[in-house]
Amino acid sequence: MAIHAPTSATAAPPARSARSVVRILIAASLMVKAVGFGWDFLGYYVADGTGHGTTAAGAALTAFGIGWCLGQASAGWLTDRLGQRTALVVLMTLSALACLALAVVTSLPALLAVSVCLGLTMEVHQPAVSAAINETIPTEAGRTRAQAWLYWAANVGIAVCAAAGGYFAHHHGYRILFVANALGCLAFAVVARRVLAPRPPSRDTQPVSYRQVLRDPSLRWITAVAVCSMICAWGLVSVIPLLMTDDGLPATAYGTAMAANTVAVLLLTPPLMRLLIGRGDTVRFPYVPVLATGAAILGLGITIAAFQHTAMGYAIAAVVLVPGEICYSVAIGAYISTAAPPAATGRYQAVVSGATALASLPPLGIALALDAGGRPLVAVLLAFSAALAVALCHPLARTLNNPSTHHPDTWSRP
Incomplete structure (x- = not known):
């Protein structure tokens, strides 16, 4: 099967450095999924936490799904135009703000608006992390392994989130979960700023x-x-x-x-x-x-x-x-x-x-x-x-x- 493998526009870093960067990004991806309480517990919060009922929860989840579809397109565009570092810092900061807003608002119109914002910031890290993997790792198998581990991290993070979130929501309420989600997003933004070098768009490549x-x-x-x-x-x-x-x-x-x-x-x-x-x-x-x-x-x-x-x-x-x-x-x-x-x-x-x-x-x-x-x-x-x-x-x-x-x-x- 003849497939044209991507080539990096910049010189690849040493193998050990490349592995370190990728491992840190995958670990950060696992962390942000493990604290993704705002995304996973939105329906419970709207129905029970604010007392709006199951119909309102269904509306909020629909708004969330619409935002999710639109958010992926935005994340891909920002990654390709501004680079992985800028995209991750901007998008994870917006994610944190959406989670904090969820911890504050209680009216149904505000919750629906926040639900769209949460959807817009769902999974926004994946395009940037995938682009970083492709740019950093020189071999086909190495890139494939890293991309597969990224999906593995997401699956494990979701399971951890469901288990831990249920416990903390029962004993401490929902709002503490959303604050923890915001802190996790901000931590990811800090990690991205520290481990990824700024990369302006290549002048040799047409948008x-x-x-x-x-x-x-x-x-x-x-x-x-x-x-x-x-x-x-x-x-x-x-x-x-x-x-x-x-x-x-x-x-x-x-x-x-x-x-x-x-x-x-x-x-x-x-x-x-x-x-x-x-x-x-x-x-x-x-x-x-x-x-x-x-x-x-x-x-x-x-x-x-x-x-x-x-x-x-x-x-x-x-x-x-x-x-x-x-x-x-x-x-x-x-x-x-x-x-x-x-x-x-x-x-x-x-x-x-x-x-x-x-x-x-x-x-x-x-x-x-x-x-x-x-x-x-x-x-x-x-x-x-x-x-x-x-x-x-x-x-x-x-x-x-x-x-x-x-x-x-x-x-x-x-």
Whole structure:
């Protein structure tokens, strides 16, 4: 598979320095996800913390989702135009302000406005960190490993946030969570300013627009695959709680499922990454089959969950999802590390990350499907999403096997 790997516009730092910078950024990403209470507990706060009820919480979550989609585009643009350091400092500072605002406002109109702002700042660090990885690490396999670890850090951080946030919200209220979230964002901004050198936009590279980026058919195909795959992956935090509620299981049962998923992520990520990526300078396996395999496993895991009725059954389904999550992370990381040009890495990552934002919206209809057709209908819908993701990998592979269709030189063509 012939793919044009990105080349850095500046001289690469020494290998040890590069590893240190990447490790610090990935650790900071894990930290900011682990304290992402403003994003994860928005619905609970609007419904219970301020007493506006579940309808208002649904409106706030919808506003959040809209902001999330728009925020990825902004983050990619800032990263490519201003550099990773400036983008991270600006965006994480805005994230902190949004979290502090959430700790202060109580009226529904203000909460809806803050929800949009929170969405705008959700995952805004990913495009900049991905661009820093691509610019810093010289080898294809090294970039892929780092990109995959970035996704791993996000998954672990989300699990930590859910567990710790529930405890502190119960004992100390929601506002302390939002202040902690703000402090974590500010800490990330400080880290970015310390470890990343300022990088003005390259004068040798013409600015790239989203219109040009989206002319790349490989990006369009992989985004479609990502949306369908992430609908299944998001089932862990959207579908499974609904099913557990339908079974009358307590919140501790969901905590058990999340704990099982987190332990499986920690145990399975290192060996599976060694298997899929290898230890050399090039990735061991083509990433499209890995992506298709990941989508299939995600579909299997969430379909198994649809027919469970016990805490143990849901925990097993949550563990089955993990190899799919890892395959997905490795494949997406390989795509970003090999197909995204230096002048547009932020935009490429923003588009793929935006797929996650889009995938967070369809599962809201699972409740309607559960009422209309029961668990068989839920299982059919989720299995169809996974099957569609696998099928879309075929045109993706065909596009990638024809480099002339996605090489950056073609952007200038009408």
